[in-house]
Amino acid sequence: MCGLAGFVDFNCNTKSETLTSMTDCITHRGPDDSGHEYVQANDFTLGLGFRRLSIIELTALGHQPMNTDDGNYTLIFNGEIYNYKEVRKVLQDAGIRFKSNSDSEVILQSYIKWGRECVQRFIGMFAFVIYDKPKQQLLACRDRAGVKPFLYYWNENLFLFGSELKSFHQHHQFKKQISNDALALYFQHGYIPAPHCVFQNAYKLTPGHWLIVDLKKKEIKTEKYWDVTNAYNQQKLKIDYVDAVTETEKLLRSAFEYRMVADVPVGVFLSGGYDSSLVTALLQTNRQQKLKTFTIGFEEEAFNEATWARKVATHLGTEHHEFTCTYKQAMEIIPTLADMYDEPFADSSAIPTYLVSKVARQQVTVALSADGGDETFAGYTKYDKALRYINKLNTVPSFGKSVASLPLHIANQFAGDNLSTPDRIEKLKLILKAKHPVEAFNIITQGMTVSEVHQLLAKDFKIPPTAFEDYNELHASELLDNFLWLDYKTYMADDILQKVDRASMAVSLEGREPLIDHRIIEWAAQLPSDFKLKNGTSKLILRDITHKYLPREIMERPKMGFNIPYESWFKNDLKKELIETLDEKNIQSGGFLNPKEVSVMLDSFFANAKVDFQRIWQIYNFQLWFNRWMC
Secondary structure: OEEEEEEEEOOOOOOHHHHHHHHHOOHHHOEOEEEEEEEEOOOOEEEEEEEEOOOOOOOHHHOOOEEOOOOOEEEEEEEEEOOHHHHHHHHHHOOOOOOOOOHHHHHHHHHHHHHHHHHHHOOEEEEEEEEEOOOOEEEEEEOOOOOOOOEEEEEOOEEEEEOOHHHHHHOOOOOOOEOHHHHHHHHHHOOOOOOEOOEOOEEEOOOOEEEEEEOOOOEEEEEEOOOHHHHHOOOOOOOOHHHHHHHHHHHHHHHHHHOOOOOOOEEEEOOOOHHHHHHHHHHHOOOOOOOEEEEEEEOOHHHOOHHHHHHHHHHHOOEEEEEEEOHHHHHHHHHHHHHHOOOOOOOOOHHHHHHHHHHHHOOOOEEEOOOOHHHHHOOOHHHHHHHHHHHHHOOOOHHHOOOOOOOHHHHHHHHOOOOOOOOHHHHHHHHHHOOOHHHHHHHHHOOOOHHHHHHHEOOOOOOOOOHHHHHHHOOOOOHHHHHHHHHHHHHHHHHHHHHHHHHHHOOOOEEEOHHHOHHHHHHHOOOOHHHOOEOOEOOHHHHHHHOOOOOHHHHOOOOOOOOOOHHHHHHOOOHHHHHHHOOHHHHHHHOOEOHHHHHHHHHHHHOOOOOOHHHHHHHHHHHHHHHHHOO
């Protein structure tokens, strides 16, 4: 795990010192080594900067930027290619000699041998950049799911790129102009989905894509090499459930064992839920050495899963480490969130994710997380709710689909607590107008409707196109597939995976995601839906595999999630902090939010009126970010 940053300046005005500054500001991503390649050509200046966290090939032979002997190709690479030994063997059989034992050199030689098709051979998480001197191209590639970040900026003949936005601020020509459209997306979802970014002219490279910079024509373009849509468009497998369990477990074992490949100590985040318990169980079984497992607990029992994690660890025999998070620790972390997540980001579980990463880093350099199981195998309760909502609406004749004409029991259910917005009737109206199940699911799950965002924002905007509108490419055979497909392309990629990346890298810890092996989603997408969600039981197939290794009495309990009691904290110990940050003068001076709307929300919250606190949390995090990066 590492950090990369760089530029192509077609104006030839960028100095090498700028490249050093762009990489030094992400030293937390790679404290072990740094490297810089500075190229002055007739028509452009190129900078390739790198910070290294040594995981595979700990010697100087793993140094980056990595060049070929002839100087024609240069690589910088963030991530891991887990099957690099197999790919390396194929290349060696073709007569290619290697200097190092690194996966970085495997990428470089694979590109020379196979061109951009090389990526189809990789199992891993990655964001890498290759300078192809003979073709006069700079190429960037991001992994299929989006585990590793890659951001870029293109304006006035200047191309910037990096693992984190903070690198861009080090360049004197970077214009930090907020995109109102992207800000609207943030308040809709709590994060900004790819390819958009909080700044104008800045973008996230969409997962499963190449980005090609033509250094002769001064043009950039992106090309897709993988899309989860293709998996969901396949016919369902004709397989019985018993065989599906057997084959799924084989695939999981392969994916999990690949994530143990490292030349440094590896641990596992263990929450005590099904996904992390399954990862731990399959890895600890038949392994002589005890796994190091790590968990975070809370003083508030309603949020505390540490007890269950301890029971799992005891049963499996791991070397378990537990840490209790108090509001005091949270208070220390909250002011740093805007620096850690250098665009507005409102997933509160970033706090315990950072804390468990910090605890793990004291003993290991790599930690396996268990994200992706919910989006792949239907773990969230929202999927079952959405199925019931949409199936009930489908019983209503299309000509009568208005709020007034809905049967009373359906209208009451939609107007109840299940829709996450104060204006539930407005949301129901939008759902009734939805032309596709994906559109309806998006409305059900989003935090704010467009009209509510208009009330909050002081400036006009237009919602830009994202993967939320890509459903015309999807031809799923079962209703549940629509929901899983959308979350995989949006919520998982742009919220969950970025949360773990920034939190773990903030303490120089490599986070690995065994359940996000692309072979797993390609397999799971073709399984019948009732192998995943049946009669209200979520992740059915994962549960049944887990029960082979862990007693049901430990595992079968309500899903808690990696949540924190932030609403209670902000009503009590952190009340002053919230009021000061969202002071009307602060809001007014920024010019992006409606101060009266914010004041009404705050007053209602402290008066114990029914308020969705997630909205206040989003506003608070935006203001923290604004104060850090725009003032």
